[in-house]
Amino acid sequence: MATEDVDDYFVYDTRLASFHAPQAVATKRRTSSANSRAPKALSWPHKTIQPTDMARAGFIFQPLPSNPDNVSCFLCNKALDGWEENDNPLEEHLRHSPECGWAITAAVEAELGEYAREDPRDPLMREARTATFADRWPHENRKGWSCKTKQLVEAGWKYTPTIESDDMATCTYCQLALDGWEKTDNPWYGPASSKPSAS
Template identity: 30%
Template structure:
């Protein structure tokens, strides 16, 4: 997810040389090691940036076969929404990674999961809809493709999934909510108020008040 990648650039050391927004949009996240960044899709690493370097160009030059660069198949990337977008995230019915739609298939991706360092088990993450990307502790939801990382002992994958991706269809189904009802409520909120609801509950409450 582009927004998640952008958050890794909090202490980016050379914003005047290369824009961190452009790096995140090009598939990179900051390794927190000088100016070294890594692509979440091909795991390629680029560093020693110079004035005039363009992230997209450098990405293609160093890693021409990267799926994000070639767009050869769906990567699961979720771009940062534009200012005029409705921001309806995860309300579509189509799964981002249908081949990982069972807990067992997702659990199989955690073979080399660093559980002792992370503090959260692969079983918990798989049950919450996540699969391991194979890159450190970065996981993604098989349905909405939302990504999370920097896990700490005591974190609750189900709770964090709902917190960061409240309108993910997988989470909504787990809560027993009708996807179309929530989608409609969110759209109405955006159209009338110009802002997103902060939670599923807020969206449904708003819809009830409007119809009452």
């Protein structure tokens, strides 16, 4: 996966789209007639495991000839396949990649297990939120700006860019999503233009 593809997959809609269109299958050099009959593209094969749940859990659909339901996390790169009817994508993500920042913050939002009761100031929670920014926060290197990654993380935000906004951040604890951050914005209160509606 190219770096620009990974950047695209930070956006929920792009992850979701990977499940709705047939995905090209990486193939090896053809050495037999069996390989020549292998599909060139595969669609998400499961009816009971919803693409929305997969994308919310951080997964991208990346089928392989031998693993037609292979997915991988856009952040931790953990690949999983062999999905079963009653699997919960977020629970499986946490089971196989318990330190993934995206999975941890999604578990807090979903009030899943002990994660919902963790102290937001706990180092594990701060590290998880920091991981979601992955050195991609567009205002990080702007001189004099108050809304840097460290301050956003301390205030409970995670990075959730959209197709329309590269500076969208979402509170892990109340799910308030804000963009349009400006130089003097305080992460504890959000962007100035959003303060009246955010209170």
